[in-house]
Amino acid sequence: MNEIKLRKIGPAEVEDLKKISEQTFSEAFAAANTEQNMNWYFETAYAVEQLRFELMDLNSEFYFAELNERVIGFLKLNSGMAQTELQEENGLEIQRIYVLNEFHGKKVGQLLFEKALDIARLKGAAYVWLGVWEHNPKAIRFYEKNGFVAFDEHTFRFGDEDQRDIMMKLVLD
Ligand SMILES: CC(C)(COP(=O)(O)OP(=O)(O)OC[C@H]1O[C@@H](n2cnc3c(N)ncnc32)[C@H](O)[C@@H]1OP(=O)(O)O)[C@@H](O)C(=O)NCCC(=O)NCCS
Structure with a gap:
């Protein structure tokens, strides 16, 4: 495969971010969720105004993974008060790490994850x-392989359903 490039993005790229966010989320979760709940998620979490707001937040960073200038995955990191929970100053949250299905197993996720580690350091x-999500064994395996350990769980409201998230942590040296 040609070289994959990682690039930090800004508010001007909100439409491209929306597109890759919705496609990867559909590929990952549409089969296991109702269409209604998927649409609810797109209209709230992935609304253009919401994404623009997050892109402008100085405590959040977004990176695209690109192959031949095509966006094939992305990463969202949060620090400080942008973290969805804990919000400790010495923590960094990987809120989203998503790769298009056709590129799974090609270490694109690994590259994005290593970017997150560089930023954390x-x-x-x-x-x-x-x-x-507890029903996302592939991602859980990916995180375990990278040294994450479960430390808690929380309930995540997804449309009209309560879902369980496993919280995982990697302590840095
Ligand atoms: C989790 C995710 C980011 C990992 O990214 P990735 O680029 O596939 O990561 P890797 O290339 O390191 O592969 C991970 C594992 O996939 C498996 N794999 C290999 N070939 C594969 C293929 N063709 N298709 C799918 N998985 C494959 C391998 O077991 C590999 O583990 P290994 O390194 O021990 O061999 C990616 O699967 C993804 O985007 N999933 C959907 C979104 C998601 O769930 N995100 C996390 C939300 S918390």
Whole structure:
């Protein structure tokens, strides 16, 4: 495969972010959720105004993974008060790490994850954490392979359903 490039993006790229966010989320979760709940998610979490707001937040960072200038995955990191939980100054949250299905198993996720680790070290974070849906074994395996350990769980409201997220943490040296 040609070289995959990672690039930090800004508010001007909100439409491209919406597109890759919706496609990867559909590929990952449409089969296991109702169409109604999927649409609810797109209209709230992935609304253009919401994404633009997040892109402008100084405590959030988004990166695209690109192959031949095509966006094939993305990463969203949160620090400080932008973290969806905990919100400790020495923590960094990987809120989203998503790769198009056709590129799974080609280490694109690994590249994005290593970017997250670089940023965590640059910021002097003591740990990286994330929440992952209990019915997402592929992602859980991916995080375990990278040294994450479950430390808690929380309930995540997804449309008209309560879903369980496993919270995982990687303590940095
Ligand atoms: C989790 C995710 C980011 C991992 O990214 P990735 O680029 O597939 O990561 P890797 O290339 O390191 O592969 C991970 C594993 O997929 C498996 N794999 C190999 N070939 C594969 C293929 N063709 N298709 C799917 N999985 C494959 C391998 O077991 C590999 O593990 P290994 O390194 O021990 O061999 C990616 O699967 C993804 O985007 N999933 C959907 C979105 C999601 O669930 N995100 C996380 C939300 S919390």
